[in-house]
Amino acid sequence: MATTVRAALSVLMLIGFYVLALAIVVGLGVLSVMAFQRGSSGVAGAKLGFFAIAVAIALVVALWQVARAKSEPVKGLRLSPQQAPELWHMVRELAAVAQTRMPDEIILIPIVNAAVSEDTKLLGLIGGRRRLYIGVPLLQAMSVAQLRSVLAHELGHYSGRHTQLGAIAYRGRAAILATVGQLSGNVVGWVLKQYAKLYLLVAAAVNRRQELEADELSVQVAGRAVAQHTLRELPVIEAAWNFYEGRYIDPGWEAGYAPTPADFFGGFSGLLRARTDELAELRREPPPAEQSKWDSHPSIAARVLAMDRMQDTFVPADTRYATDLVPMFDRAAEAVAAMTVQFDGRTQLPWEQFTAVAVLVQEQRNADLVYRAAARLTGGGEAGLGTVFQLVHEGRLGELAAEFFPDATRREAAQRFVAPMTLLLRVAAVRSNVAYWRHSWTERAELVRNDGRPLDLRPLAELAVSPQTLGEAASQLAALGVDVRAAVQVDRVATAHGGDIIGGLANVSVNGKPHDVLILDNGLIMQSCPKSTDGGKDRLIAWGRSAPVSELAAKSWFLPYEEIATARLVKNTPIRVDLTLHDGRTVAVHEAWTGDRLARDSDDALRAAITPYLPENAGAR
Template sequence: MSTALRAAVSVAMLVGFYVLGLLQLAVVGFLLYEIWTHLSGLAAGKLSWVLLAAVGAVVAGLWKAIRSRPSEPEGLLIGPEQAPVLWQTVREMASEAGTRAPDEIRLVPEVNAAVSEDTRLLGLLGGTRRLYLGMPLLQTFTVDQLRSVLAHELGHYSGSHTRLAAVAYRGRVAMYETLSRVGKWNVFGWVFKGYGRLYLLVSNAVTRQQELEADQVSVRVAGLDAAVGAMREMPVVDAAWDFYFGRYVAHGWELGFAPDDIFGGFGQLYAARTEELARLRDQEPDTETSRWDTHPAPGVRIEAMRALPAGQHTPDRRPAAVLLPQLDGTGLALQAAVFAFGDRTLLPWAEFTAASITAIQQRRADRIFRSAARRLGVQEAGLAEIFDIVATGKLGELAAEFFPDATRKEAAVAFADPMDDLITLAAVRSGVATFQHSWSAPARLVDTNGEPADYAEIAKLAVAPETVEEARQRLAAIGIHVDAARVVEARANASGADVVGAMANVKVDDQDADLILLNRGFVFVPAPKGSSEGEKRLKEMLSRNDPATLANLYRFVPYEEITGARMLKAVPISFELDLHDGATVAVKARWTGEEIGDSRDTVEAVLKQIQERTE
């Protein structure tokens, strides 16, 4: 498909979307005329209100789309004086690609590269060009591979693919804003949903073709081996980046800590995990492309590359970092520009890892300590109180809560593993052990001499009444104070929780409320009586607040405080929750209530899990 034809299709479909809106407005106007011509009074008013409400959602979406503008450029701006070699490389490659070089180069925290252009008059007049380059690529690619990525992006310029970016952006915003505002029973929205699917099919087919065209430029300018190598390495780097954030950054981030060098840490992990990365490289690239994909599958793109003339190119296997001097300092500058640390504590990597794992251990321990406090009838508890429970032969009662499928005797024996965690926490709090950071393996528990620390044998002694005192003495002998491990969060909260469902306009103890279901408990938010925009209200509430904030502001019933659950009615769902303090929470959904997704089914599944745990 030629550039001119792509322009015609994109513009025509976008214009068609607005024309469709105008036609629907005309239909509504005609229907209103007919209603007030043949009806009067209350009936006419109600029908008119239904029509206006239905088409109003469509109009609101279209109006917002018309006024929308692309967001401000992101990332860290890198000028020629900061990276002369990188800029020289980009300009030389732009000349080879037969296009004008970008006006800006911006570093971004993504395993990706992209280009944009501020155009006018539907792409007829060009404007500021920006090249976005992912820092992880500079850290992991060779010069050859990075040249291939740069050539691909410059190929989008030479193919005039960016000329219609503003049009495409406006079209997608129009689709999203309009379709997100229409309910599933809005007849006017059905037409737009069908048109929206057609638009995406056509638009995505065009972008897939553009990717293949840009790949041709990549092979011609950078060489076949570099292009194929970059295509195969991209998913490897992407997997490593996801692993890095999931295993090293995310948990500490959620708990209020942040590493002082995010990009530097990724570079060290990539250098240390050579065996895992090699296994990823051995995997064959995906070859299945969906018609909804914006990019062809990597395997399809590689096959198309190999069908092109290879040409002659001198390989350059130096690290891509040579193109950007002072890479570490630039990474710190990018970190400051793109990450919002808030009130998180900034720590060097070794301290960040130790603090993060300790906080995770404390959270797990607090769950046990709260249960122990409830059973003892005290405000707070710690490891010392659990040792007392063991000494009185009642550990089985406490442990049964965590091992519901076991007898009390079996649960007490199985509690050796949680006890090991509690003793580990006491050791860390006593200063005789810490968690040692490693880029090549999971962090490990070590003593003050750096030797592995293991308290499993002592934990086995600590779960039996006849040997718990021996466990206490052995811990004291190595400097571990049992009193050092105590509850920090005496009341359960929703820090780090996820939303798994939401139902609007339910009755909670005969009061109107919205139900937010978390993976840690129920949140009940006061709601207006008889509201007909429950789903919209839920989505706005969830977009503005994280789960922890909602649980802190409104009534939060964590699963650990529930002693029983009864399903009273399936449709609309009605159930009761029994709490540790003797209270009962009654929840009744309405026939007219709204929900997000399959929340009713999710609530039912949660109730069954509670019943199985508490029976």
């Protein structure tokens, strides 16, 4: 009952937001009329009148945008009762316990989540079609008992009538944010922004209370131990899925390849079975306890603690895999991947081939970084392993290596060049078709000969970095069938592939013009921005989330760190650096006092990135 009252309060506050906005418009209109009546020139009245009209238009535009916006339907595979009779039976049973109406649809979705929705009318007074969404990765990672706990929680949102005001709350939140965005930069926008913050705080508090209410049904139908264990398991599954995407899918994905629809989710099952020790270690960590006042969910730790105060029941735990509830699950997961994953023309390969190609692409990009440095050093347009061997033969490897080990003398850098040389030899072996990268779910891919035997090229790399033993290395490579001529540069220009965003600066002066700058671990992405400093951080966040960094870099000005010859730190705070590139161009990146940052330490990220190119470090080369 208390939660229902709080939810009603949040709706009233939503209405109050527009009552306040309307009152401001009317007030400005009255003031403008009074100014016309009392003033001699009418200038003040005209200004107030124009301002009132501008505010009114902004309100109408925001409301119109939200009213026209249609939420994208969640893509997924609809499971009929005939396709998954045991799953539907479980949901019916849980709905009966929750004393709520059944979902009309059960839909498999491609993410680590479960959720419910309801199409309502008349501000939630009339219920509508209900949908239950279940993530494929949850089914793969959970037992039947754990899934039962999760679904009970979701159906608890129905029984608590949490979904009935969900649509209006969602649209209301969007309308408020759109209105504040339209009116940013003036006193009216500031007033409405403060009200919006209060509304969002109340709405978040209501949502958190609703989550705890829904947890009560989980404990009731699954038992406290299972419900608490399931909550602790959620961040473990999410971490496993993120690792799976980052380690196994993303490298090939960026290069234009993808696992087949059958392998897309099938690979996650393989990883879960192979990495049981790592998953067990994750489970030993305490549940996440961080929570912000803006969060819509209590922390996992807070929810687990709250369950200690809920009445426990004994329920025998069904330890079967949750996938047993969906006959022919593999085909269903394949269908979900085919329907929801944006393959966008990528070449689809089974895991063995996908991994082999993906690792080669990664290794080639790293090799190209060395080859571009060699090309700059020799004055050629392109380079390859033969170019590097020639530098070794001439005793000039230290000049090349110094670019990668700026803290060392040239002699020391040449000795430390074994790791980069090993990389170049690995690429040469694969390009010569004498080796390939073998897929593994338990460790990183391994370089093996065509007969499956491991191939360790580090000993040959140790020979290849010295002029005295380079000939011996070349002979052994030839005996293996490695053609030095096959190892050549592919990309003449560096890209942002494989880069991660480590910071961002908004409204930075780049060569005297305002730019937003995303700081990657392999370069800077810069794009022109408005002179106004309002909303800089939000702009950086939206920009960074809009596409993979490789696509962002391709559409903007990308400055890879490898193009920097020297750097000068002009000022620490706000950070201002002058960069001189290998081709003689200069780039001045000067942060303003009023500029926004993606994170507080974004200036430290930029400072660390240019440190190797400062004069005190360049002197060691």
